[in-house]
Amino acid sequence: xxxxxxxxxxxxxxxxxxxxxxxxxxxxxxxxxxxxxxxxxxxxxxxxxxxxxxxxxxxxxxxxxxxxxxxxxxxxxxxxxxxxxxxxxxxxxxxxxxxxxxxxxxxxxxxxxxxxxxxxxxxxxxxxxxxxxxxxxxxxxxxxxxxxxxxxxxxxxxxxxxxxxxxxxxxxxxxxxxxxxxxxxxxxxxxxxxxxxxxxxxxxxxxxxxxxxxxxxxxxxxxxxxxxxxxxxxxxxxxxxx
Numbered sequence: 001x002x003x004x005x006x007x008x009x010x011x012x013x014x015x016x017x018x019x020x021x022x023x024x025x026x027x028x029x030x031x032x033x034x035x036x037x038x039x040x041x042x043x044x045x046x047x048x049x050x051x052x053x054x055x056x057x058x059x060x061x062x063x064x065x066x067x068x069x070x071x072x073x074x075x076x077x078x079x080x081x082x083x084x085x086x087x088x089x090x091x092x093x094x095x096x097x098x099x100x101x102x103x104x105x106x107x108x109x110x111x112x113x114x115x116x117x118x119x120x121x122x123x124x125x126x127x128x129x130x131x132x133x134x135x136x137x138x139x140x141x142x143x144x145x146x147x148x149x150x151x152x153x154x155x156x157x158x159x160x161x162x163x164x165x166x167x168x169x170x171x172x173x174x175x176x177x178x179x180x181x182x183x184x185x186x187x188x189x190x191x192x193x194x195x196x197x198x199x200x201x202x203x204x205x206x207x208x209x210x211x212x213x214x215x216x217x218x219x220x221x222x223x224x225x226x227x228x229x230x231x232x233x234x235x236x237x238x239x240x241x242x
Contacts, residue, residue, distance in 0.1 A: 042141040043174050044241035047071075049182070051132040051233040053153065058219045058232070063155050063195040067129045069100030073122040073149030073163070074109050075140040080117035081165050082109065082148050085208050089187045093208075096150060097158040097187035100126070105150075119144055126151060137240065145169045153184060153232065157192030157200070159211055160185055161232060168237075176239045181231035183223030184211040193217040 049071070055062040074080065082105070083093050092105030102123065112118045124136040140147065150162040161182045168175055188206030190199060194217045210223035219225050224232070 039142065039169070039173055040242040042139060043168075043239060044137055044139050045147075045168070046135060046137050046238045046240045047149070048135040048236045048238070049127070049133060049151075049233055050236070051127060052230060053232045054132075057228075057230060058225065060215070060219045061194050061196075061217060065129050065155060066195075067154050068127040068134075068161070069096065069152035069154055070102055070126045071122065071124045071134065071136070071149060071151045072096065072102040072105055072109075073138075073147065074112065074118045075120045075122075075138060075144045075168070076112065076118035076146050076148065076165075077144055078146070078165075079115070080112045080144070080146070080148075082112070083150065083162060083185075083208055084164055085185065085210065087207060088205060089189060089208050093150065093160075094158065094187055094189045097152050097156075097160040097185075098190060100152040100154050117144075122149060140168050140174075142169070147237070149235075156195050157190035157197050158187040160187060163235060166237075174239055174242060175237070177236070179234055179236045181224075182233045182235050184220055184232050185209065185223065186211045 051068070053066060074082065083089060089097070090108055092108040095101050095104045106121065106123065109118065109121055113121070119141065120139045122136070122138045125134060127134050145168045147166040147168055148162070148164055150160050152160045162185050163180065163182070166180070186209055188208050189202055191202050192198070192200050193213045211220045212222055213220055215226055224230060
């Protein structure tokens with residue numbers, strides 16, 4: 001009767017059922033697997049918005065009381081975005097873009113949170129007409145690593161600045177510092193072409209798109225200055241705690 005030898009691997013050494021072992025380990029030793037260092041679960045960022053929106057930079061029918069409404073946003077996952085170019089604006093985005101009010105938008109963000117797609121609401125002040133910068137902090141986590149943020153440019157028919165779903169994690173690490181050129185969007189709810197135009201509701205409502213108007217009415221084309229391509233402002237996002 002022929003016996004069978006059963007071989008198993010244990011700690012990189014080839015063993016037989018009869019108790020023998022092989023000293024030839026060169027092909028059998030298990031190689032260590034390089035593991036990525038896990039990133040911090042939650043972090044804190046500081047946002048600084050610096051406005052370039054002045055009568056010198058954007059002179060065409062520049063409004064006398066130019067200012068920004070309170071900044072509103074959230075950190076979220078892929079299902080938690082609050083606006084997207086090429087889609088219809090929500091009721092909250094429309095009201096924010098037309099009046100600067102964020103009550104309805106905040107309620108929409110609360111619903112996003114109730115659905116498990118966000119945890120962190122951003123509700124900060126705006127920029128008055130005699131200033132050009134604002135700074136604030138917000139929290140993000142690995143479950144909610146995207147940033148969305150909006151503010152009305154006022155007065156205006158339905159125009160706003162926005163960041164849509166900016167990733168805060170790249171290559172398995174939190175970004176440490178990033179500056180973005182911010183563009184202006186048209187919410188698609190009002191047909192006005194100048195800052196001081198009376199209400200002209202869009203019927204039907206149009207899709208959100210980068211702001212372009214006749215050159216005689218404003219200086220904006222595709223969300224930036226029509227000639228210089230200067231942005232209305234810059235957003236610097238800096239990691240301050242992890």
